[in-house]
Amino acid sequence: MSKIRILDDDVISKIAAGEVIERPASVVKELVENSIDANSTNINIEIENGGITYIKVSDDGSGIEKDDVEIAFLRHTTSKIQNENDLYNIKTLGFRGEALASIAAVSKVEMITKTNKDIIGTRILVEGGEIIEKTECGSPNGTTIVVRELFFNTPVRLKFLKTPSREAMYVTETVQNLALSNENISFKYKNNGKLVLATKGDGILLNVIISLFGKQVKDNLLEVLYEEDCIKVRGYIGNNALGKSNRNFEFLFVNGRYVKNKIINSAIENVYKSYSTGDKFPFYVIKLEIDPQIIDVNVHPTKAEVKFQNEQQVYKIVYKAIQNAFQTINTIPQITFTPNVFINKEDNKYNDCIQKKIEFNYETLCENNNYNKERFQIKEDTQNRYFANNFYEYFENKEKNIKTMEIIDNSNNLLLPKLIPVAQIHLTYIIAEGEKELYIIDQHAAHERILYEKYMDEYNNTSIQSQALLNPKIIELSNVEKQLVLENIKNFGKIGYVIEDFGGSSISIRSVPVIYGNPNYIELFYEVLNQVTMNSNNFYNSIDKIIYTMACKSAVKSGDKLTYSEMNKLIEDLRKCKNPFSCPHGRPTIIKMAYEELEKKFRRVL
Known part of the structure; x- marks a missing residue:
């Protein structure tokens, strides 16, 4: 077994930096949070090359006194807490005293700072945790920090960064969250010299939301404002029109800190689902102001999580706040039906996709525009009589070698047999005649398979x-x-x-x-x-x-009428598919029934 050794300070610093600084976005977050804690009203952020080679954050905050500049780069030095008791009453974003030391340990840092009490500013250069130079210089009140060559001395960390554009996107997400949490601060953020976002700092949250997400969201937002038991909930939540397919537009802030919390998130989503249609997630910017003594923000290295002393109470208050917001609008109650317990839950995921109707004309797919375009369909008032008089005659002389109705399975069929369309029923299914069986084709699932293979071939070969x-x-x-x-x-x-x-x-x-349709x-x-x-x-x-x-x-939808030529073309296209037996979601496109089974149903054979 290897001998236990005490790590040297350089290794300790790099390990500590690894917990706090994961990527350029982490640097931006820590520096901007320091600016916010310094009571800044204007914060400017600039990055180049995704922040890998250059990050600059400048503010007009209180600055750092010249005697404290060197101390600020030591680990666990901070002006924000004094003793253990302060950990239970945290009112600032930073408090551990790790940010500057961690950043300086893995990059080249230049800082210029000045307080309103100082006549002249202070400039300091730090590389890999070592102070290289400290001088006086002219400077406005506030602090400017430039971080160059992030992870220059930890090449393994550098290797695991994403592309500059992807890292820039992470920085944008970080700045966006910081801007949403501080509507009273003006933010300007540039990427490679180009302005990405800017907020006014006028203290109006709605203006920040509009500047970040566009004017189109304004008319679909509901204001949230509620207070109970010294917990204040405020912000905005989108109505059904702003529903999203993922949770990327859920922004939660607790005492000015962007956090993730399942308790609060479930309270918001549970209310939203009762007032919305479809399987969507809400768009929201919700802020909680709560006594810092009943929450714990010191549970995660990046402070991205919080714990509440009474989670049930917080859930109840947030639930009420969101419910009150939705009760201010007129909503028509939605009647829902309990689904059949025998329906496969996996299939239900695609119901919305299957049922939505769009305009569609399959005639455009026909190879010969002069092809017979008569509509082969049964008039509603003669439908029963047609089947009663003709169904037996139609199938009477067919062979009887297959015993039951079954889903067509590709294990026994390389291609579909030649099929003749007979009719469209329920504007959803195509009845077709094979040599030995009756076939029923789901027109949407079949067309979806055809188009999926067509588009995929186009994509793989050149482009759609x-x-x-x-x-x-x-x-x-x-x-x-x-x-x-x-x-x-x-x-x-x-x-x-x-x-x-x-x-x-x-x-x-x-x-x-x-594309069709x-x-x-x-x-x-x-x-x-x-x-x-x-x-x-x-x-x-x-x-x-x-x-x-x-x-x-x-794809053609349930409810779309098809002509005989359209049905025939759809069947022929399905036969040419590499996998004609199921749609891309895995649902069957076609089932078959032996003629002998039909005769048994009508008791023509025993």
């Missing part, structure tokens, strides 16, 4: 075809969403979306994919963006689900 819009569509995104789109602009091009930066928080969609292309764009977000912002890992979504949105 696109068509230019007569008038480009300008849409506003959050700053994080916009950075994600711009980072993946070539990938969006491969699925048919030609996108350009339109300045501010906007993008311009100039071309959209050529004329779906809402902007809604589809948001669906694609959500899929990428839900897959850790990785476009490549999301492509299967993106193509699923495109196929689902553009």
